[in-house]
Amino acid sequence: MNDYGTVVGDADDDVDFSVRGFTRLANGSITYYRRNSLDTYFMDRSNSGITVGVAGPPFSLGTTSGTPFSLKGSTFTPLTMTIGGTTYKKFTVWSINRWGTTVGAFTDSSGKRHGFKRFSDGKAIALDFPGAAQTEGFAVNDNGAIVGYYSKTASPNVWRHGFIYSNGHWATLNYPNSTLQTELSGISNSNLIIGTTIKGSNATGSFLYKNGTFKNIVMPNSNVPTYANGVSPGKDLITGASGYTGFIAPCK
DSSP: OOTTSOEEEEEEOTTTOOEEEEEEOTTSOEEEEOBTTBEEEEEEEOTTSEEEEEEESTTOTTSSOOEEEEEETTEEEEOOEEETTEEESOOEEEEEOTTSOEEEEEEOTTSOEEEEEEOTTSBEEEEOOTTOSEEEEEEEOTTOOEEEEEESSOTTSOOOEEEEEETTEEEEOOOSOTTSEEEEEEEOTTOOEEEEEEETTEEEEEEEEETTEEEEEOOTTOSSOEEEEEEOTTTOEEEEEETTEEEEEEOO
């Protein structure tokens, strides 16, 4: 979600079972999109109106099979990135900030999963938490701070720890329960962070973190876990879902 109230995401079509990206404007109007008749996932929307996402076959997220893109108006533009002389056309892009910087993850030729920070000119750097077997960047704010997760063991035996990366420095941020894994999925310009806890292979709920304090995010009158997956850059508005019901909520 951006500061103008535009929410992006994806929805399953009950007729042809495809996945379509959507934009929902602040007035409630919704538009659906497909990229080249492929399953289309919208990940983030900047304040300048640029949406980023991935198109590909089912279950392409988290693999090398998705084709990343940006969407401005009705124009899709494929994204590539160059790291150390190698150009990648298949990667997962999760977030974009006001400067056109994107973050996400890619898999190299040896099968290792890396996070990345891609600049608007297509040049990028790999993000690897020190000593980690795999790293994934999920969100970047307008100040360039990035959050995501790392694991010291490779897939399928991952144990996720949340990380913050800013100005070349790394920090770990874990939910205060040693039996739960942590993924950080959003960071605002005021450094409000949202994340999700995981037990085994199942997500268990979401939280917000600011100024040293964790607070669980719970949708009122819901009997299923609440998952937050985005925060607007300047207004600290949180988006997410509980079951099949999406929500927008101010940070309090």
